[in-house]
Amino acid sequence: MALKLVSSTDLTRAQIESLFGRADEIANGALPNLDQTGVGLALFNIAFPLPINAQEILRDAGAQITPIESADKINAASAQVILFSSPQTDIARQLSGNVSASFLNAGDGMHENPVRALMDAYAIRTLKGELGQQLIAILGNLKFSAEAHSLARVLGMFGGRISFVSPAALSMPYDLTDEVRLTAYEVEETNDLATTLRKTDTLYLSNIDSSRVEKKIYDKQKDFYKLTPDIFREAKEGLAILGEWDGAEEILATTRPQVERAGRAMLLALVESAR
Incomplete structure (x- = not known):
């Protein structure tokens, strides 16, 4: 079939x-x-x-x-x-x-x-172990990202803890969040990246890009998060980072071979x- x-x-x-x-x-x-x-x-x-x-x-x-x-x-x-x-x-x-x-x-x-969500979920499992036994944060453009939508649904199926990290204008659609809550152990919504990083095992980057985000929102939100070394200074030890983010090539390079x-x-x- x-x-x-x-x-x-x-x-x-x-x-x-x-x-x-x-x-x-x-x-x-x-x-x-x-x-x-x-x-x-x-x-x-x-x-x-x-x-x-x-x-x-x-x-x-x-x-x-x-x-x-x-x-x-x-x-x-x-x-x-x-x-x-x-x-x-x-x-x-x-x-x-x-x-x-x-x-x-x-x-x-x-x-x-x-298709991308299955690749990413498998990469997270390869990097950090079973999906239901870790806190996975999805950061950035959650409202307009096909990849974030599908990954959230996959992670929810495995009953894990998920944190949606974004400014309000780019937050995960309400109906999708409610859907994921039905099966996930815990779903958190926040815009506080620094606090989230202290407890996160895997961080998935969902790029805030001008091709998906309307110009008015993009201009206001494109620099809401700056992924500098300072922001990761107090991150949980062993944090794995994957996904896509403009200007974060060096950060993503560590896991890129395993992700591919x-x-x-x-x-x-x-x-x-x-x-």
Whole structure:
């Protein structure tokens, strides 16, 4: 049966745990079963690419890659799996219903990005252990970030403690926060980064960027958080940091190799499960 992964909630916790287990095997040297698997790449959201080179990774694993030039050609593509992204918000559900192939949403505008969320959740698990046994803070643009929306839903499934850290104008949508509270052990909402860092195990950065945040809000909020060494001076020992943030390349460099390895393993596990 084809997998239609448009939202993180299209998978159960058990299915995600199964993907984690398979990603562990691939990360430890197991070969993915993707030989001759047809994968259509319809990655149109150039401003927000995946953190890894999906085409190269899948081709090296033996998949047959078909680039798809536009959304109206997805249905005609001869592929078992479609890997999709678009700058258009909330378009993935409609398109996924028009194809018989499995459909993996790697970001539809400001709606969701479950492919990236699975990569990030697996990276957090790789860096810091079980998701339900740590405090994970998501910082920055929570209102308009597809990646933050999907990651919050995944983390909520694992019953952990989550802190949403943002200025009020960029806070997580209320309905999504209420949804996550149904399964998470604890959900905190705050704008106080310094205090949050003293108790946080993993910090996920959701960039405040001008392409997703309207200009009036962006101009006021772009410098609300300055990620300087001073802000991390009293952070909890062993804090892991990942995600995306303009000007934070040096901060993110520490975990980047592990994050990329985790992303590769999860992508292969996900496409293998969807074929």
